[in-house]
Amino acid sequence: MTERNEEAVWLAFRGGSETAFTEIYNAYFKVLYHYGYHIASDENLVKDCIQNLFIELWKSRQNLSATTSIKFYLFRAMRRKLYQTVRRDKPLLSIDPLTDTYDTEVNFSPEFNLIASEISAQQRQQIEQAINRLSNRQKEAITLLYIEGLSYAEISEIMTLKVRTVYNLVHTALENLRAYLNQPATAIWLTVGYLLYP
Structure with missing residues (x-):
């Protein structure tokens, strides 16, 4: 998507367009999955977070701010969602954003x-x-x-x-x-x- 097109799609989504919502989901699911997987290395956890993120976005669409970069907006929201979910549901999985240690390995994606x-x-x-x-x-x-x-x-x-x-x-x-x-x-x-x- 071009920057201008992103603004239009995001505006349509905020206005309740299911087509725009589907377009955003299809365009960004894969990159969000890869990004999330590099943080949490848990396929099911990452997919659940993406699904929950999009559910929350749809429910709160009218209150969302405008953006010129959907990718940037989604990455910021995805990171926050991942850390919240891990702290709540998987406290033994250590992905502290403030920790800068060498104790976590990257488990490469299934592909x-x-x-x-x-x-x-x-x-x-x-x-x-x-x-x-x-x-x-x-x-x-x-x-x-x-x-x-x-x-x-x-x-x-x-x-x-x-x-x-x-x-x-x-x-x-x-x-x-x-x-x-x-x-x-x-x-x-x-x-x-x-x-x-x-």
């Missing part, structure tokens, strides 16, 4: 093996290990920046961090990945981007 079939098993394992050595916030920041194409300012709002902190997270993540993989940053993201998202 990972199919997507990565053209990459050698050794390369795939190296990339998985390198990403899993990043901190939780570094993983989230690089996913939003390089995979989802959001700006540093948008990421700072979604993650409730200062823009400078997001820059530092991304810089540190790239340096760590470059050290782990012994590759230039560009080569890393061409490969990692291909692996993480079809």
Whole structure:
């Protein structure tokens, strides 16, 4: 969707258009799923959160604010919904947004093996290990920046961090990945981007 089209679709949705609601759902379910999965690594939990998020959006549509970026709006809402759900329903699943430790592994999405079939098993394992050595916030920041194409300012709002902190997270993540993989940053993201998202 173009920015102008997004505004029109969002306006129609807020006005009660089921067609616009369906269009938004179909356009963003997959990216919300991938984003949520990189945070929680629980397929059913993430899907439930997306469903509940859209139910809540539909019920409160008339009170929603205008937006020029549906993706940004949904990512911010999805992150909040995930953390609320985990705190309430799965307190043993640690995804504290303020924690910057190395104790949580990324479990790649179910499509990972199919997507990565053209990459050698050794390369795939190296990339998985390198990403899993990043901190939780570094993983989230690089996913939003390089995979989802959001700006540093948008990421700072979604993650409730200062823009400078997001820059530092991304810089540190790239340096760590470059050290782990012994590759230039560009080569890393061409490969990692291909692996993480079809």
